[in-house]
Amino acid sequence: MEKVYMDNASGTPVHPNVVEAMIPFLKEGFGNPSNLHQFGRITSDAIQTARTQVANLIHAKPNEITFTSSGTEANNFAIKGILASHKKKGNHIITTQIEHFSVLNPLKSLEKSGYEVTCLPVDKYGMVNPDDVKKAIKPTTTMVSVMYANGEIGTIEPIKEIGTITKEKGIIFHTDAIAAAGNIPIDVLDSHIDVLSMSANQFNGPSGIGALYLREGVRILPFMEGGIQEGGRRAGTENIVGIVGMGKAAELAKLEMSQRIDKIQNLRNQLRDGILKNINHVYLNGHQTNRLPGNLSLCIEYIEGESVLLFLDMQGIAISSGSACTSRSLKASHVIMAAGVDAALAQGTVLFSLGIDNSESDVKYVLEKLPPIVERLRQMSPLYNLKK
Numbered sequence: 057m058e059k060v061y062m063d064n065a066s067g068t069p070v071h072p073n074v075v076e077a078m079i080p081f082l083k084e085g086f087g088n089p090s091n092l093h094q095f096g097r098i099t100s101d102a103i104q105t106a107r108t109q110v111a112n113l114i115h116a117k118p119n120e121i122t123f124t125s126s127g128t129e130a131n132n133f134a135i136k137g138i139l140a141s142h143k144k145k146g147n148h149i150i151t152t153q154i155e156h157f158s159v160l161n162p163l164k165s166l167e168k169s170g171y172e173v174t175c176l177p178v179d180k181y182g183m184v185n186p187d188d189v190k191k192a193i194k195p196t197t198t199m200v201s202v203m204y205a206n207g208e209i210g211t212i213e214p215i216k217e218i219g220t221i222t223k224e225k226g227i228i229f230h231t232d233a234i235a236a237a238g239n240i241p242i243d244v245l246d247s248h249i250d251v252l253s254m255s256a257n258q259f260n261g262p263s264g265i266g267a268l269y270l271r272e273g274v275r276i277l278p279f280m281e282g283g284i285q286e287g288g289r290r291a292g293t294e295n296i297v298g299i300v301g302m303g304k305a306a307e308l309a310k311l312e313m314s315q316r317i318d319k320i321q322n323l324r325n326q327l328r329d330g331i332l333k334n335i336n337h338v339y340l341n342g343h344q345t346n347r348l349p350g351n352l353s354l355c356i357e358y359i360e361g362e363s364v365l366l367f368l369d370m371q372g373i374a375i376s377s378g379s380a381c382t383s384r385s386l387k388a389s390h391v392i393m394a395a396g397v398d399a400a401l402a403q404g405t406v407l408f409s410l411g412i413d414n415s416e417s418d419v420k421y422v423l424e425k426l427p428p429i430v431e432r433l434r435q436m437s438p439l440y441n442l443k444k
C-alpha cells in the first residue's frame with residue numbers, strides 16, 4: 057500500500073538538510089548559551105545565526121526575532137504581552153471570526169478581565185474587508201490582530217491594506233502568519249506589520265519551536281520571567297536544537313520559495329481539477345485564486361469529512377477534516393461556518409494540504425482512491441438517496 061501525506065497544514069516533514077544541521081547540536085552542542093566559555097559561545101553563535109536566518113525570511117532585523125516554543129505561544133505572547141504593556145492607551149482589540157484558537161481563546165479570557173473585543177465577519181471566501189477594520193477602530197483600540205492566511209481554507213488576507221490603516225491610526229498590527237510564513241513571501245516592512253507569529257513545523261522545520269517578530273520600538277511584557285534570555289522577553293535556557301533547525305528551515309524556505317510555490321500549486325490544481333471532474337456535488341472553500349499554494353479545502357455534499365478521512369487513511373492517504381486543533385471535535389469548523397457555508401454541508405469538509413515532498417504519483421493515487429470512497433459513503437446516506 058502506498059503512503060501519501062497530504063496533511064502539511066497540520067505539520068510538515070522535516071527537511072533532510074534541516075536534520076543535518078540539527079544533529080551536531082544533539083551530539084556536541086550542549087553548552088549553555090548564557091555562559092562565556094567556548095561551549096557556550098558555540099551555541100550562542102548558532103542561535104544568533106538562526107535568528108538572522110528567520111529574520112531574513114520576513115525581511116526583519118535579527119534583534120526583532122524572539123524564539124518561542126510554538127506558534128501558539130507566539131500568538132499568546134503577542135496578544136497578552138502587548139495589551140498588558142499598553143493598558144494606559146485602551147482596552148479594545150479588533151480581530152476576525154476565522155482566527156486560530158490560539159488567538160480567539162486568549163481574547164475570550166481577556167474579555168472576562170475587562171477587555172473589549174470586536175470580532176469582524178468575513179465574506180464567503182473567508183476574507184475580511186479592510187474597510188470593516190477601519191470602521192471598527194475606536195479611541196481605545198490598542199491592537200488589530202488579523203491572520204495572514206487561513207490554514208483551513210487557504211485564503212490570504214489583505215494584510216498590506218490593513219497594515220496601512222493601522223499605521224495611519226497609530227495602532228499596533230499583529231498577524232498570525234503561522235500558515236503563511238515560509239510558504240509565501242512576507243515583507244513585514246512593506247505590509248506595515250508590527251508583530252508576527254510563526255512556527256517552524258509549517259515550513260519543514262522541527263516541531264516545538266516558533267518565533268515572534270516584534271518591530272523595534274514596540275513595547276511588550278515578558279512572556280516568561282526569570283533570566284535574560286531572548287533579550288529579557290522570554291526566560292529559560294534556549295531550545296538550541298530546535299532554534300538551529302528553524303533557522304535552517306527558514307534559510308531553505310527563502311532560497312527555494314518560488315520553486316516550491318510553482319511545484320505545489322501545480323500539484324494542488326491537478327488534484328482540484330481531478331476531484332471536481334470525477335465527483336459531483338463538491339464545493340471549493342476559500343478564495344479561488346488568492347490562497348496558499350498547497351491548500352485544497354472542499355465540502356463534499358451528503359457525507360461527513362471524518363468518514364472520508366478514515367477511509368483514505370486505510371488506503372495510506374493522510375488528510376485532515378479541518379484544523380488539527382479541531383479535528384477530534386464533531387463540530388463543524390468555525391472558519392467554514394464564518395464563511396457562510398450551510399451547517400450540513402460544512403460537515404463534509406475535507407482538507408488536502410500539499411507540501412514539497414508530494415508528487416504527481418501522489419495526486420494520481422488520491423484521484424484513484426477518493427471517488428469510490430465518496431460513492432460508497434453516499435450510498436449509505438439517506439439524503440443522497442432522496443436526491444437521486
